[in-house]
Amino acid sequence: MLDDATTRSGGTATASPPAAANELAVTSPVPAPVAAGFAARCGRALLSPWSRLSVLLVLLAAAAASVLLFEPHKLLADGWPPQVGGPVAVVLFAVGYGLITVAFVPRPLLNLAAGALFGSALGLGAAMAGTVIGAAISFALGRMLGQDALRPLLRGRLLKAADKQFSKHGFRSMLAVRLFPGVPFWAANYAAAVSRMGYVPFLLATALGSIPNIGAYVVAGARASQPTSPVFLIAVAAIALPALAGAVVAWRKRHHLRRR
Template sequence: MKRQSWLINSLLCIAVVVGLVWFNHNVLHLAPEEIRGWILSCGWAAPVLFILIYTIRPLILFPASIMSLAGGLAFGPVWGTFYTVIGATLGAVLSFGLARVLGENLFRVRLEKWRKLETQLWEKGFLYILLLRLIPVFPFDLVSYAAGISKVKFWAFLFGTLLGIIPGTFAYNFLGSSFFQGKTLYVIIAAAVFILVTLIPLFLKKRMVKDS
């Protein structure tokens, strides 16, 4: 009965995700330039509005990369990175909290093969989250929601997210700023940071293997 309930909940979750992705792609379909123009039209409240939107963004699964590029376009590489890190961290905490409250009853299935992984997540949650945040290929919101359902401690998730998103956020904001200002140097810096971000997880993975 529990497995059947888990399957139904999983199918409902997939349906919601597919629906939100379709909504973002076909209905919202917002470009970074459009977001920049709308946010800056709010004057002094623009940074607060940007952070607020970034915080609630995971609720509709709007692409984090587009918001990060918009931050660079609107506020430049330095302040854009600062505001984006705050908004992204708050959004990740919101996702984590929702998943922990709802997922505890809806998606928790106790299986023997998962107990070892849950123990590792409990003991080394910070390194796992840091590694996943540094790797650009993993969807940002998926990591947040999955961490909320798993055994990762809140503080390990928070600091792993906060530190792990800084390099990629910095690169995205530099890239967004370069689109607006037409500076080739920003594009080169963004590319260099992206390369560095892909190398850091390899080092952390080796360290985790040694410690295990």
């Protein structure tokens, strides 16, 4: 029988390849260069400026949703949970302060709450720590996730002027922004992050420039039960006068830029 098969094939015995070899050839993996190229393209897409900006927007939306869920403004009405007290409460408040300021929560409410909950001294410490934490987080997120995508969009005259001011005179500019409130805290953080301001000058200017405003709000919160006391009235004046001065400076600066 074997001789017949050999004779019909021209004198040479030929054997068909095993079925397992055919299956291996069909299911062979993707060549390494193709897989490496695909991985590289996926990595570039995920790390592109607009992808990182999308991640930043998602994080900010999630933070804002969590603030709406937990309603931190109720601290002014309900007070701190009774089961948490002492230094632990101050630390937790400072960390929470920093986290929720990233989500655009107005800091004056938190400063008033710090004074009402912990008094002038501890309240000032907690609010200052929370301010620096929130500024550091916002700056880091904006610098890592938003700078590359947003810098090419700085085309307007005012935007270019603000970017130039922050990039060349970072410490002085941020100190002025913090001393004369008017620019929202979160807006100043992300504007500085998009600029070329250094991390250390930004945090140092934030810490030093925020002391007067935070102190005034904290004292006002601590003395809110005595609205006619001289200390409370001085604190209110310390809040109102820098805000008015900041509005005048901003108007004059804008008028000067328009004339140029």
